[in-house]
Amino acid sequence: MRPSKRAPDELRPVTLERGVSKHAEGSCLVKFGDTHVFCTASLEDGVPSWLRGQRRGWVTAEYGMLPRATHDRTRREVNSGKPSGRTQEIQRLIGRSLRAVVDLEALGERQISIDCDVIQADGGTRTAAITGAWLALRDCLEWMRVRKMVDGKVLKDHVAAISCGIYRGTPVLDLDYAEDSAAETDANFVMTGSGGIVEIQGTAEGKPFTPEELNALLDLARGGIARLVDLQRMAIL
Amino acid sequence: MRPSKRAPDELRPVTLERGVSKHAEGSCLVKFGDTHVFCTASLEDGVPSWLRGQRRGWVTAEYGMLPRATHDRTRREVNSGKPSGRTQEIQRLIGRSLRAVVDLEALGERQISIDCDVIQADGGTRTAAITGAWLALRDCLEWMRVRKMVDGKVLKDHVAAISCGIYRGTPVLDLDYAEDSAAETDANFVMTGSGGIVEIQGTAEGKPFTPEELNALLDLARGGIARLVDLQRMAIL
Amino acid sequence: MRPSKRAPDELRPVTLERGVSKHAEGSCLVKFGDTHVFCTASLEDGVPSWLRGQRRGWVTAEYGMLPRATHDRTRREVNSGKPSGRTQEIQRLIGRSLRAVVDLEALGERQISIDCDVIQADGGTRTAAITGAWLALRDCLEWMRVRKMVDGKVLKDHVAAISCGIYRGTPVLDLDYAEDSAAETDANFVMTGSGGIVEIQGTAEGKPFTPEELNALLDLARGGIARLVDLQRMAIL
Amino acid sequence: MRPSKRAPDELRPVTLERGVSKHAEGSCLVKFGDTHVFCTASLEDGVPSWLRGQRRGWVTAEYGMLPRATHDRTRREVNSGKPSGRTQEIQRLIGRSLRAVVDLEALGERQISIDCDVIQADGGTRTAAITGAWLALRDCLEWMRVRKMVDGKVLKDHVAAISCGIYRGTPVLDLDYAEDSAAETDANFVMTGSGGIVEIQGTAEGKPFTPEELNALLDLARGGIARLVDLQRMAIL
Amino acid sequence: MRPSKRAPDELRPVTLERGVSKHAEGSCLVKFGDTHVFCTASLEDGVPSWLRGQRRGWVTAEYGMLPRATHDRTRREVNSGKPSGRTQEIQRLIGRSLRAVVDLEALGERQISIDCDVIQADGGTRTAAITGAWLALRDCLEWMRVRKMVDGKVLKDHVAAISCGIYRGTPVLDLDYAEDSAAETDANFVMTGSGGIVEIQGTAEGKPFTPEELNALLDLARGGIARLVDLQRMAIL
Amino acid sequence: MRPSKRAPDELRPVTLERGVSKHAEGSCLVKFGDTHVFCTASLEDGVPSWLRGQRRGWVTAEYGMLPRATHDRTRREVNSGKPSGRTQEIQRLIGRSLRAVVDLEALGERQISIDCDVIQADGGTRTAAITGAWLALRDCLEWMRVRKMVDGKVLKDHVAAISCGIYRGTPVLDLDYAEDSAAETDANFVMTGSGGIVEIQGTAEGKPFTPEELNALLDLARGGIARLVDLQRMAIL
DSSP states (O other), X not given: OOTTOOOTTOOOOEEEEEOOOSSOSEEEEEEETTEEEEEEEEEEEBOOGXXXXXXXXXXXXXXXXXXXXXXXXXXXXXXXXXXXHXXXXXXXXXXXXXXXXXXXXXXXXXXXEEEEEEEEXXXXXXXXXHHHHHHHHHHHHHHHHHTTSSOTTSBOSOEEEEXXXXXXXXXXXXXXXXXXXXXXXXXXXXXXXXXXXXXXXXXXXXXXXXXXXXXXXXXXXXXXXXXXXXXXXHHTO | OXXXXXXXXXXXXXXXEEOOOSSOSEEEEXXXXXXXXXXEEEEEEBOOGGGTTSSOOEEEEEEEEOGGGSSSOOOOGGGGSSOOHHHHHHHHHHHHHHHTTBOHHHXXXXXXXXXXXXXXXXXXXXXXXXXXXXXXXXXXXXHHHHTTSSOXXXXXXXXXXXXXXXXXXXXXXXXXXXXXXXXXXXXXXXXETTSOEEEEEEEESSSOBOHHHHHHHHHHHHHHHHHHHHHHHHHTO | XXXXXXXXXXXXXXXXEEOOOXXXXXXXXXXXXXXXXXXXXXXXXXXXXXXXXXXXXXXXXXXXXXXXXSSSOOOOGGGGSSOOHHHHHHHHHHHHHHHTTBOHHHHOSXXXXXXXXXXXXXXXXXXXXXXHHHHHHHHHHHHHHHTTSSOTTSBOSOEEEEEEEEETTEEEESOOHHXXXXXXXXXXXXXXXXXXXXXXXXEESSSOBOHHHXXXXXXXXXXXXXXXXXXXXXXXX | OOTTOOXXXXXXXXXXXXXXXXXXXXXXXXXXXXXXXXXXXXXXXXXXXXXXXXXXXXXXXXXXXXXXXSSSOOOOGGGXXXXXXXXXXXXXXXXXXXXXXXXXXXXXXXEEEEEEEEEEOSSOHHHHHHHHHHHHHHHHHHHHHHTXXXXXXXXXXXXXXXXXXXXXXXXXXXXXXHHHHHOSEEEEEEEETTSOEXXXXXXXXXXXXXXXXXXXXXXXXXHHHHHHHHHHHHHTO | OOTTOOOTTXXXXXXXXXXXXXXXXXXXXXXXXXXXXXXXXXXXXXXXXXXXXXXXXXXXXXXXXXXGGSSSOOOOGGGGSSOOHHHHHHHHHHHHHHHTTBOHHHHOSEEEEXXXXXXXXXXXXXXXXXXXHHHHHHHHHHHHHHTTSSOTTSBOSOEEEEEEEEETTEEEESOOHXXXXXXXXXXXXXEETTSOEEEEEEEESSSOBOHHHHHHHHHHHHHHHHHHHHHXXXXXX | OOTTOOOTTOOOOEEEEEOOOSSOSEEEEEEETTEEEEEEEEEEESOOGGGTTSSXXXXXXXXXXXXXXXXXXXXXXXGGSXXXXXXXXXXXXXXXXXXXXXXXXXXXXXXXXXXXEEEEOSSOHXXXXXXXXXXXXXXXXXXXXXXXXXXXXXXXXXXXXXXXXXXXXXXXXXXXXXXXXXXXXXXXXXXXXXXOEEEEEEEESSSOBOHHHHHHHHHHHHHHHHHHHHHHHHHTO
C-alpha cells in the first residue's frame, strides 16, 4: 500500500484556481495535494534577439521555489548567481511543453513569459507547474484575443503532466514527496489533450527497469493526464 | 482627495492569516489592500560564524518578489548574482526591526530565518512584511516554547511598520502604489507595541521637507501602528 | 563625557580641500577629523538608458573604501562580485542627496558621476562624503559653466550631512567610530543650505527611542549642518 | 534515406581508444563518427561533504566542449560563471548513468571524477561520452584493484548510451548533427550490458509522438547499445 | 645533468600536426614532448566594438586546460566565473605574440579567434601554444586567401616561443615540468622568424639573476626558436 | 626630445612619504611625477591555507585604481566580479617582487597584505607601487621588530622598479602616460638594492626589438633603480 493510501492509479486532490494575480494577463494557482504552485503568464513586447525579424513569437518559462516551500529551508537561489541545474532543467521542460501546443507564427512577434513559483512543495512540482501554466497561458491568449491582438487559433491543444514511479515493485501514479523518495524508478510524462507524448523522462533510481515496466508507467500516465485535461476544461467553462 | 479615496489617517484593509505553510515553524500571509506578502519563520540550528560561542541567537530576514508581483514583469533576481541594493536594504531593515524586540540571549545559539516573499505588490511591501513577519516569528517562538526549547520571555514586544507621505501637500498614512509614485515625501516608520521608535527613514522625493512636516508624519504613523498592533493581538487571541 | 572630549554639539575639525585631482572636472578631499574621503565629479556624455530622450541629466554616485581605511583590513569588494548592501545603501543615499539640489533639466542630457573613496575611516564616512561631494559637483558644474555647457542655475542649493546619536543618554553631534560603536541610537541627517530636510535615517541600536529624542537629534543636526554649509561657502570664496 | 546514407539501425563507425592520458588513472578517446570525446577518470581522496562518514564512495562527472568543437565557434563557458543549463543536464546524466553500475559501498570513501571533453562535435556527444566514460571508469577501478584499494566487484555491469529519433517519419539510430537538427523526435537511451533501462529522455521537437513510436525507438536503442557493449568488451580484451 | 637527460640547448621532441579539426578554418595539434596543445583558428565576422569602423581586424586568443591535463586534477575554471589570473596572462601573451606578425589593416574588419586548449601538460604550455597557434592562424589566413578574402601578405613573419631557465646554476632550454619546478630562474621568449624579440618575461624564483645570466638565456632562446621556426616551415611545405 | 622634456635617463620627480595611514602597520604615499600610489602594509594572523603548518609566512599584494585616477573615468572593478586580467597581472608582480627580498621563514606563520591603490595615474603605476610598497613593508616589519615579533633580518634587501621604453628610436627611462602610449617597446624592470634582477617584462608594441636594444634598456633601468633605492634609504634615515 502507498504511504498516501491512494490506489495505484489515483491522483491527489487537484484544484486549479484562475485569476489569482491582479497584474498578470493570465494566472493560476494549481494544487496537487500539498504541492502548491503559483503560475503567471506575462505578455511582453518583442522576442529574444535570436528570433527577431522572423515573424514568430516565443513562450518561455521560469521556475522558482520560496525558500521554505520545502521541509527544511533551502538557500535562496539569488545568492548563487544562476539558477541551479535542477531549476534550469525544469524551466526548460516547462517552456518546451507549452511551446508544443502553441502556434508561434500565429502569436506574432511577442513573448509570453510564464513564471511558476512553488509556494509549498510535496513532490511533483514540475508536473503541477506545467498543468497550471497551461491555464495561465490560455488566459493570457484569451486576454489578447479580446483585444484583437491574436485570433482564437494560437493555442492548438491542452498540455498537462504527471509523474509515475515504481514503488515497492508496483507502478503508481502522481508520487508525493514520501513516495518519490522511496521509489525505485521515477518518470515524468507530458502529454497533449489528444494523447500525444510531448516529453518523457525516466530514471532508474535504484535498479534498472525493463521495457515492460516503462509501458506500465506510460499507461498510468495516459489515464492521469486525461483526468487533468478534464479538470482544465472544467476550469474554463 | 487621495486616489484611494481614503481619509488621510486611514489604513487600507489589513488581514493577517497565520499558519499558511505546512512546513514552516511560523507563517503569516499579510495583506495591506492589494499588497500581499507571504512570511515564514524557519528555525535553524546554529548561528552565523561571527556569533558562534557567544551564547546568543540571531534573527535574520530575506525578502523577495515574484517576477509578476509588479505591474510589469520584473527580471528574476537569481540571474543577477546578488540581491539588488533595494532588496538588501529591505531585508536588513526587516531583520533589524525584528531583532529590536527579541531577547537574543534568551533565544540561545539558534537562528530564526524570516522569509518575506511578495506575491502581489501595490506599495508598502516592506511595512507589510515587517508587520506580518512579527506574527510568523511569534508563532515560531511559540512552537519552540511548546517544545521547551525556550521559555515565554524571548519576545519582548510587538513590532509593526507603516509608511506615510506628503501627497499634494497633505500628510497621509499607508500609501498605495499610485499615491507613493506621486508623493513629495515618503517615510517609513517602525515602532514597537509600547510606542518606541525602532527605525525611521524619510526621503524628500521632490522638494525638501520641514521639521514640522516630519512631526506630522510621525503622528500619523503612531496612530497607524497602534491599529496594526491591535490587529496582531487579535490574530493570536 | 564623550570619548572625544568634544561638547555634545561640537563637530570634529573639518577641512575641505578642492582641486585634488589632475583629471577630474571637480574634486575635493574632505576630512571630518580622522575620516578622510576623496571625492571626484566626472562629466560623462549621455545618460542611463532609462532616461534617454527626456532632455534631462542625471547625477549618480559610487562609494568605496580602501582595504586598510579601517582599523582591521577589509576584504577588497572587487572579489565579491557586487558592492555590499551597505555600500549600495550609501551610494544611493549620496546620489539622492545631491540630486535634491540639482536642476536636472538645466543640466541637459549628461551624467555627472560622483566617486567617494574613503582613504581613512573613523566614523561618519557617508556624511563626510556627501559634504565633500557637493563641492566636487559644484566645481564640475562651474567647469561646465565656463565652457558654456550650462548656465549658472543648475545648482539650486547647498547640501551637507551629519550624524547624531544618543551616547550614554545624551544626544551628541558628529559621532566618531568609538562613539558610534557605543551609541544607543544612530541617525543621519541630510539637509540643504536653506534648512530643508532631504533625508533622515534613524535606527535604534539598543532600546527604541522616543519622539522627543528624535527632535533633540534633529536640533543638533540643524546646527551642525549650518556650520558645514558655512565651511562649503568659505571654500569657494 | 538518411543524410548519412546509413541504414535506419546502423551506428556510425565507433572507436574506443584507451590510455590516452599520461596522468589520469583511466582514460578513453571515444569516436562516434565525427563526434570525438576525450574521457578521463580521476581518483580523488575523500567524498563530497554531504556523504562524509557514510562509508560509501561517489562517482561524479563534468562535461565540457572546446570552443571550436562546433561548426561555429561557441563562447567559452568560463566567462559566464557557471555551466549552462544544457551542460549541467548532461553532466548530471553522465554521473547518474555511471553510478547505476557501480557498487558505491565497495568503492569506499573515495570519489572518482569523470571528465568528458568534446574535442569535436557532430551530434550525440552525451551518448558517446557515457559510452567512453565507462571505459575510463573501468580502467580507473582496475588501477585501484592492482593496488589493492578495491577488489574486482565494484563495477557491476557495462553501461552505454545511444540516441534515436524519428527522421522524416522513420525511426533511426544514432543521429548525427544533420539528422538531429531535422528530426521530429529525439530520444536518448542509457542501458546496461544486461539490457536494463537506466535512463530514457524523449522530446517531441515538432509534433507529439505516439506510444507505438516510443516503442520503436526503444527497440532500435536496445540493438545499438548491445553493439556498443560488445565494442567495450573488445576494447578490454 | 638535467632530469630529462637532454643537453642544455636541446629541445624536447616537437611535432606539429595540421588539420586536426573538421570545423575550424585552421588548426594544429602541437606537442613539445608530453605537453600537448590543441590549437584552432576561427574566423569571425566583425571586430570588438572598440575597434569598429577603423578598417582594421583583430586577432585574439583564449587558453584553457582540460581538468586532468595536469598531474592532479584541476578544478574546471567554468565554476569560478572568470579565467584565473594565470590563464588571462597567458591568453593575452598569445594574442600579443600573434598580432606582432599580422598586418591588421590587410586583414580587414574581421576577427580571428585562436583557442589553445591543453590536452596534456608537462611544462611549457604557453610556448607550445604560441608555436602551434601560429600554424593554425597561418592556415586560417590561407583559407581566406583561397576564397579571395585577403591577399597573401597579411602574415608578415613566423612567430614561435620557448622557455629557458637556470637549473642548478646552468642555463637550459625548454624546461619540462620537473625542471621548471626546480629552476632558480624561469624566462619565456617570443621571437619572430627574422630574430626580433616580441616578448620577454623573466622571473627570479629563488635568488635574483644577473644581466650576464639574462644574456645567456637569450642566446639559448634564439637557437631554440630558430629550430621551431624551421619545423613550422617544414609543416607547411 | 621626450614630450616630458626630460633627458633620456632622467626620472620624474619622486617623493616617498611614510606614515600616511592611521591604521596600517606600514604605509607610504609614493609619487612618480603625476602618478600617485597609496601603499599600506597590513599584518594579518595566519597564512593562506596551502601554506599552513610549514612555519613560513607570506607576503601578498592587491592593486586597485580609483575610478577617476585616469584621464577618463574607468568603471569600478567591483561591478565585474573579479579583478581584470591587467589588475591580476600587476598584483602578482608586486607580490613576487616583494617576496624576493623577504626571508619568509624568519617572518613566521603570518601574512603581510600590501595594498597599492592608485589615487592618480600618469604612467608607471606598477613600478611606483613596487617602490612605495617596499617602504610600507619595511615599516610593517619594523613595527613587528619593536614588538619582538621578528628580529631585524627578515628583510634581506631593497627592491624597486622602473619602466623603460624605446621612444622614437631612443631608449628612455621612466615613461609617463604620453610617452608610454607612443613608445615602440615597453619594458618593466624590478631589481634589488644590490643590483640583481628580480623580474623583467618587455613587450614590442610595434616592431620587434633587438637583443642590443634590450641591453640598452637594461642599462637605463640599472641607473634608475639605483637612484630609487637611494631615495628609499633617505626616507628611512
